Amino acid sequence: METRKGIPVSPGIAIREAMILDTEEIHIPQRFIESERVEAEAARYEEGVRAAEQSLQREIERMGGDRGINAQILEIHKTLLGDPVLKNEILSLIRQKQYTAEHAVARTMSRYIKKFEVMDSPIIAERVHDLYDIEKLLLSTLLGSRLDTMQELDREVVVIAHNLTPAQAAKLDSKWVRGFAMDVGGKTSHTAIMARALGIPAVVALEEISTAVIAGDTVIIDGFRGLVIVDPDDATLRDYRAREANVHKVARRLRKETTLPSETIDGHRVELQANVELPQEVHAAMALGAAGIGLLRTEFIHFQKPRGGEAWHLQHYQRVLKEVGDRPVTIRTLDLGGDKGLERAEDQREENPFLGCRSIRYCFANPELFREQLRAILRASMFGRVKIMFPMVGSVGDVERAVGFFEQVKEELRQNGEQFDTEIPVGVMVEVPSLAITADQVARHVQFFSIGTNDLVQYTLAVDRGNEHVAALYDPVHPAVLRLLAASLAAGDRAGIEVSICGEMASERLYIPLLIGLGYRRLSVSPPMIPEVRRIVRSIQVYDAVRLAAQCSGLADGMEIAALLRSWARDYLPDTGW
């Protein structure tokens, strides 16, 4: 038995057989061999290299006398495959560490890939793609008919990997996956988003879990405490089986309530929508009774490799709209930069990315990128109820500029005789304090506001909550934040436009009564939070909540406000078991 500690990013308990995902799309079924099979395995590897070289040679010959760039690349691949140093390294892993040929290839290639990725010569760093190509070729040759991909799962497993790429996440057959454990990652990684969407436990930042676990091992993933236990002993297993059963009991109870209306005791409706990114999350959200998609993130489309483009955007939106049916979907345009890594060349790195060329500013600076997404959104509008939302705008000028792009793309489509919904509602994220302060002026130019509390809080308080030295200063109920929340809503109401909240604040047990008390009636939260938020909404009287909000607004200290909210929650809110 071996216990490892990481960061818990999605709650729950899972006890299942491990499935290990080594490289993108290729799953290596077995990683170690018996000592007496070592020589046979070495021979199998050499045979695999020969077969792969032959297949490249055939391709080169098919090109005839063409000595163009494609033939040259294949020639390079062939030379790399037969590289004597590479071969020796792989063979020694097979002979000395009893790795299977596939495992030895994956390990060795990933070492070189990492080396290449940090090269200061961009021309050589680019060649990392060739390494991925030959790795894939070698692995698929070696695995032959045993090529085992994620879609072919036939039993429940926990997925163990170095990292889950967006492409892998999109391909996962989620019905068999019961938990995730990753070497790297954080709270906003794809693994985390995906796991929370599926309502299954996940632990990340385990450093070397993907090498510590062997396929087929029994693994416990404790998404509450951030533990992963490999090959547990009987007592531990018994203990965790009991806990797993209890978690399921609570989840079942909450799920039973998905058909109950989301309204307060005194009959005020509070619309619950979902924040999603991946198509799988949409399904989960609808099953939990979401009234629509309040925030569709689109960044992952941008990071698809090869890079997405308009067709990818459109395909993704159509998939989401089909799943959602006649409920609304608010598509947020690309929100790149800040914490959503933009790959930048050395000389273009920013001192202060959160205050830099991110999000809508990045789109303005890359108009083609922006236009291709706007075109896709317009085309998608024929397939459902689409709304469009611009992030990070800071002034009426920004809004007009974004709308200008949108109108221009509409005109293009019109001239091409293409159809789209001419009445698409246009809204903005209220997440920059300057916009919240001038909300009354901005409200005349848009059809809705969505308050992004995560950034609004960090920009208002000048606190990066990812920075451990100041994270304690990150206070969503700082009086300044409450004033901005109240003012934005009031401005929206006066202008007769919809105002909703899509930040994490909307799914926090403590803050929901306050938000309702301030007058908010539309919340957008991550799908697995919907049952709990609904339960909280259903236990609130608006009358009490309004008094609570008034009391909070009279306090000058965030700590006092938080204390008041805690005591209110103790007295009025049910224990939801989370």
Add this chain to the structure above:
Amino acid sequence: MSKELARTIPITHKYGLHARASTVFVQRAQDFASQVYMSRDAGEEVDAKSVLQLLTLGVQQGDQVTLRIIGDDAEQAMDVLSDLIKRDFFGV
């Protein structure tokens, strides 16, 4: 008779020792029985019969590379390989 030779040569190719140049170099190096090593700006030495190893040197235009060749045909190998570098790998 086994010999050991070393020579330092500047890289003039616009893209440095890129993938195609490395491939051409390795293919020529493999014609010789001698062991061939390369280092960049007096740094770590790698096996110059391996494209992968050569690429990890990250050699760019303007760098100095040192060839070290050990074996019976070291002289001939040094002539051919240093010529190849000076002629920008024949324009690949």
